[in-house]
Amino acid sequence: MKIKTLEEILKKKSSKTEFAILTNLENGDSEIYLPGTSPKGEFSKYADEIENFFKSKKNGVIENSEIFVETYIKPIKVIIVGAVHIAQYLVDFAKNLNFEISIIDPRGYFASEQRFPEIKVINKWPKEAFEEIETNSSTALIALTHDPKIDDPALQYALKNKFYYIGALGSKKTHENRCQRLAEAGFNNDEINSIHGPIGIKLGGKSAPEIALSIIAQLVSQTYKK
Amino acid sequence: MKNSFDEKILDEAQDWINANQKVVLATVIQTWGSSPRQVGSRMIVNEKGDFSGSVSGGCVESAVVSECLSLIKDNKPCKKIEFKVSNESAWEVGLACGGEIAVYIEQIH
Numbered sequence: 119m120k121i122k123t124l125e126e127i128l129k130k131k132s133s134k135t136e137f138a139i140l141t142n143l144e145n146g147d148s149e150i151y152l153p154g155t156s157p158k159g160e161f162s163k164y165a166d167e168i169e170n171f172f173k174s175k176k177n178g179v180i181e182n183s184e185i186f187v188e189t190y191i192k193p194i195k196v197i198i199v200g201a202v203h204i205a206q207y208l209v210d211f212a213k214n215l216n217f218e219i220s221i222i223d224p225r226g227y228f229a230s231e232q233r234f235p236e237i238k239v240i241n242k243w244p245k246e247a248f249e250e251i252e253t254n255s256s257t258a259l260i261a262l263t264h265d266p267k268i269d270d271p272a273l274q275y276a277l278k279n280k281f282y283y284i285g286a287l288g289s290k291k292t293h294e295n296r297c298q299r300l301a302e303a304g305f306n307n308d309e310i311n312s313i314h315g316p317i318g319i320k321l322g323g324k325s326a327p328e329i330a331l332s333i334i335a336q337l338v339s340q341t342y343k344k
Numbered sequence: 345m346k347n348s349f350d351e352k353i354l355d356e357a358q359d360w361i362n363a364n365q366k367v368v369l370a371t372v373i374q375t376w377g378s379s380p381r382q383v384g385s386r387m388i389v390n391e392k393g394d395f396s397g398s399v400s401g402g403c404v405e406s407a408v409v410s411e412c413l414s415l416i417k418d419n420k421p422c423k424k425i426e427f428k429v430s431n432e433s434a435w436e437v438g439l440a441c442g443g444e445i446a447v448y449i450e451q452i453h
Contacts, residue, residue, distance in 0.1 A: 119369060119452050121361060128358055131350070143373065146422035146450050177384035179373055186373045186448065188384050190350075216350040 119148045126150055134192050138172055143184040193218040199272040200262030201228040201239060207330035209237055222247040244272040258283035258337055264292055270299060277309050283340045285317035285333060353386040353397040357452060366391040368412035370449045372399050379443035391416050399447050412449050422450040
């Protein structure tokens with residue numbers, strides 16, 4: 119691989135672009151491929167096979183050839199509501215797992231850049247904040263404020279937009295009250311039950327990093343169930 | 345949904361290159377049977393034999409390191425290596441899990 123190709127790969131990764139690396143295993147030539155374009159030079163006759171690898175999001179050697187295809191897909195977007203202590207640990211875990219994190223918190227003293235370097239922190243109420251974030255059914259929401267004023271509008275938005283994972287921090291009692299408010303707002307039982315509350319798998323820990331670990335474990339397991 | 349887990353080995357390769365080290369990239373390109381790491385798993389090796397990342401669960405890394413060092417010494421661009429449990433070197437480096445893997449090593453130049 120050429121140093122120039124490596125630099126290009128890192129640039130594509132940091133700009134969250136989807137791409138594939140094509141390598142000729144015989145001569146070592148490698149090339150970056152963007153989905154929907156025509157592969158260049160020696161790779162051009164494998165256009166259909168490369169596109170198929172991309173569609174199935176798989177890596178591998180094209181049958182009866184010496185061409186290796188490695189696909190890179192966009193990181194999963196995770197929106198955290200509440201720039202709280204647990205969120206700081208979630209950011210650490212998410213970095214190693216390559217989730218793309220955005221944090222929403224209307225409270226300026228929480229949502230400071232100093233507390234969350236290199237993370238997109240939106241210092242607005244959820245309703246306005248969601249106007250700035252592109253979301254779809256591959257987006258996850260983690261609500262951590264346990265303040266209905268802040269969490270509820272975000273949970274409602276996530277339910278309406280069919281996020282694949284929705285979790286909300288709070289005790290059983292807090293969650294019961296939350297479910298009741300959502301029912302009053304017109305959400306049905308299936309929708310309400312799809313919220314993971316109290317959030318996280320049962321680990322037994324109570325500290326901020328332990329709770330963050332239990333949340334991230336649940337998020338990863340739900341990612342593979344989809 | 346497939347996750348987009350990324351072990352940032354290529355990012356580290358860039359750091360090593362910026363520190364004027366010679367870097368060989370090793371990638372799992374094929375697996376058969378039960379193998380510990382999936383296709384696309386990566387490892388980097390420099391001219392001193394330092395390495396980062398993995399291509400197996402510790403079974404064949406030492407053999408990959410020496411192959412990478414030979415690649416640098418002989419100044420060859422790339423090589424494909426297969427590890428099988430039936431390999432005569434099985435006692436030394438074979439996959440304890442009984443799987444087979446093909447690893448592609450290439451110099452970043």
